[in-house]
Amino acid sequence: MRLLILGGTAWLGYEVARQVLERRHEVTCLARGEAGPVPTGASLLKADRDEEHGLERVAHSQWDAVLDVARQPGQVKRAVRDLRSAGNYVFVSSGNVYADQGPLGQDEDAPLLAPIESDVMETMDSYGPAKVACEQAVLESFGPEHCLIASAGLIGGPGDTFGRTGYWPLRFAHPSVEDGSVLIPDAPSLPTQIIDVRDFASWLIDCCEQQLTGVYNAMGDTHLFNDHLAAAQAVAAHQGPLVRAETPWLREEGVSEWSGPKSLPLWLADKDWWGMNARSNERAKAAGLTLRPLEETLRAVLAWEENEGIERQRNAGLSRKEEAGLLSALTAR
């Protein structure tokens, strides 16, 4: 197979390129080269997709499949125009395209947000509508029988520089206080749903090889937050107490939900968002998506986190100092 990855220098695209090479296919990555290198053995063509004819160097080749990870509608519109002869166009989208993030168990027939009209997404606030516009461009150009839309849920595992999936196993393995206490939000039945980057990449390659088409939720299995924490504790061999904090207090203390600095990763207090991590992945599983157990993902991301350095500034979660301060404030109440 001759695969063109539009991307390949960042996390998921790199993992796809790495695994494609393991399967002894030919892979070319097109990117600016700003996000990082491509795996040894893959070719990197440096080009800027914001330019009108940025894809000129790949437009005249015959590709069995193209894998696109873009989020800018203009980039995707130019790509589907210039790569029309590709055997299959696989677009990595997101669960953020769906209009309602509240209901649990929704499948791919759930309504989508309205697309943005502009070719350029100015801020991440319009990420979902921008991905809808990208999906529409792909579907209109290739037709549903020659393209695949993979709407990804939260991606996790080794290489997660966003820091969302590594936080809990890392914190359990290296508590911030001597008695091993770990601060958790009081949200036992909150759904969590992570797809391991390695499983996702492997399935995307299967889709390219088999010229699979259609729209799929490429998401992990849903686990309640309590079970997710138990899995993270198990891989970290954590024995200390769990200290539950309630939403109003966490908000007063300026602790954020989901991701980013001073956050408790994966936590969503507002049930209107719980469906985001409880989408049906049945269609993708029926089409061959194979998911490893959550423990394996958490074990691998813990090893990756430890290798990156446990004292480094991370992109999500509480620092050890912040957590220790919050634990002592909570006990003093």
Ligand SMILES: NC(=O)c1ccc[n+]([C@@H]2O[C@H](COP(=O)([O-])OP(=O)(O)OC[C@H]3O[C@@H](n4cnc5c(N)ncnc54)[C@H](OP(=O)(O)O)[C@@H]3O)[C@@H](O)[C@H]2O)c1
């Ligand atoms: N992380 C999650 O939990 C999550 C959840 C749902 C969906 N997703 C989706 O999953 C995918 C993740 O893909 P990823 O990790 O490989 O990539 P990414 O972090 O989204 O990076 C974008 C890729 O496109 C390239 N690129 C950006 N601007 C470009 C330009 N002007 N010209 C040429 N290339 C350009 C970048 O390379 P250069 O900078 O080197 O050019 C990079 O390889 C994305 O589609 C994302 O929307 C992620």
